[in-house]
Amino acid sequence: MNGSSFSASVRLRPVKLEDSDLLFEWINNRDLVVMNAPFRPISETEHKKWFEGISLRKDVSFFMIEDSDSGLAIGSCQLTNIHDIHRSAELQIRIGRFDFQNKGAGSAAVRLLVDHGFHTLKLHRIMLHVFSTNLRAIHVYQKAGFKQEGLLREAAFIEGRWLDVLIFGLLRTERS
Template identity: 30%
Template structure:
């Protein structure tokens, strides 16, 4: 907590060269809904989400995550357009184990291959290992999503194994690739790099 009683994460902005992240809250509800509703369904499906969202779902979702201490949700803004291009979420945060899951989605294909996802991941890892003092951050990627797996490997995630037929969609089962990054691996790769984390008071 800071002196005026506000929670630091409510004021946090994670600042990169191409994107900046803001904690997702009701004040960004309209921007978030617009980005999701105009995005490609395929992008959301690749995160493992099978729910179809509407405006009411989003409002309830934002209310629920604001009360959930086991997650931190960020929306990704393009620095050029100042528009929401995606989200990155640290969830299933276990303080005792110092571990969490991470997931990311870029909503629209027109924003692929611009470096937004890579930079947003690094910024979220910086928050996880720095501000949350985590030791391990893991994810699961659909085995056929080779583009995403290459990005995760580039960022520093290692493959650990495969959850066989762990995801069911459209009458088929698909394997999930389990990947993780540990704090030592993150620190050796990124400490002293160009990414900057700032709290605006």
């Protein structure tokens, strides 16, 4: 999957065993995690169990985001809770390398993942949750065509404060 029409040129590729260490590093980086979840250190044992189990799940489509020019893994993204009957899924993304943030890589990866969901998986709907304070992510999702569908007031307790969680959705018919 190639994202050549965006300011950042990225591609999505399946996760490999060699990616485990990088994913472990990112999940233990407080600055990355608090953008979309409460932070708590993850042990190597917990991570290994998660990593071994993720590839066995039938309701997850998980990718690494690679910079097309350098071949560097710069993030990860996934469609989770894939539901065969409702043909829906939830989108999650993390740009793990700070030097690739704010350069279009997230936007390009979201568009590629949405295309994968609608065209390959034949989904009807993709949704996501985002903290109301994560303005950069909200902009990326809106740019990709997602529409705000709801608000969960003070639904997350992050770094000592309550945050609202926004729900965004995108229907296949809204995508070109």
